[in-house]
Amino acid sequence: MANVTFRASEEYELRLSRLANESPNVITAAIYAGARVIADAIKAALNALPTDKFRYLRNGDKYKGLTEDEKRDLQESFGITPIRKGSDGNWSAKVGFDGYGSTRTPKYPKGVPNQLIARAAESGSTVREKTPFVRTSVNRVKGAAQAAMEEAGEAEIRKIFEP
Numbered sequence: 001m002a003n004v005t006f007r008a009s010e011e012y013e014l015r016l017s018r019l020a021n022e023s024p025n026v027i028t029a030a031i032y033a034g035a036r037v038i039a040d041a042i043k044a045a046l047n048a049l050p051t052d053k054f055r056y057l058r059n060g061d062k063y064k065g066l067t068e069d070e071k072r073d074l075q076e077s078f079g080i081t082p083i084r085k086g087s088d089g090n091w092s093a094k095v096g097f098d099g100y101g102s103t104r105t106p107k108y109p110k111g112v113p114n115q116l117i118a119r120a121a122e123s124g125s126t127v128r129e130k131t132p133f134v135r136t137s138v139n140r141v142k143g144a145a146q147a148a149m150e151e152a153g154e155a156e157i158r159k160i161f162e163p
Contacts, residue, residue, distance in 0.1 A: 018160050026156040027091050028083045033152035034145040035080045035093045041141040042095065045133035046074055049121065063128045070117050073101035077114040 019026075050065030057063070066074070074097055081094040097118045100111030124130030 015161050019157065022156070022160050024085075026153055026160075029156045030149040030153035031083050031091060031093050032080070034149035035095055037141050037145040037148045038138055039078070039080055039095050041137040042134055043075070043078060045137045046071070046078065049131060049133055057127055062126075065129075065131065066117070066121055067103075069102055070112075073103075073111075073114055074118055074121075077101075 049071060051068055051071060052063045052065040054067050065071075077097045077099045079095075079098065081096075083091055083093045085091050097114040099114055100108070101114055101117060102111055104111050118134070120128050121131050122134050123132075
């Protein structure tokens, strides 16, 4: 936690007022720092996912990974949303996949949704083996993300309180 010393109560009031005005900047810096740590871990896990060639499956056969196209589509669509303040007063950002893949099908004429591909890889499906990469990445770096958020928040607070 940041430790700051003040000389007079007027100076203290002024700095607290600046902190109140700048609190959205402190919050967004902290959230982006944590989201970056989580996003980097998920990207690394995504890059490490096994690849499999597209083929017609026989009874009981499953894909053991993503196709090269699916993997590339997920890598390109991965990102962090802008930070928003919700109606409940909580600030948040989402880390995930957006858009459609390059593989078009009769069911998905725009392309298969990237979120669907990621979910199938994460949880498995009738034709794909389960390969959790999001959940394991988030659980592995949760502490590091919290530490990065605390460090970024404190750095922003120090900028406000330093003369």
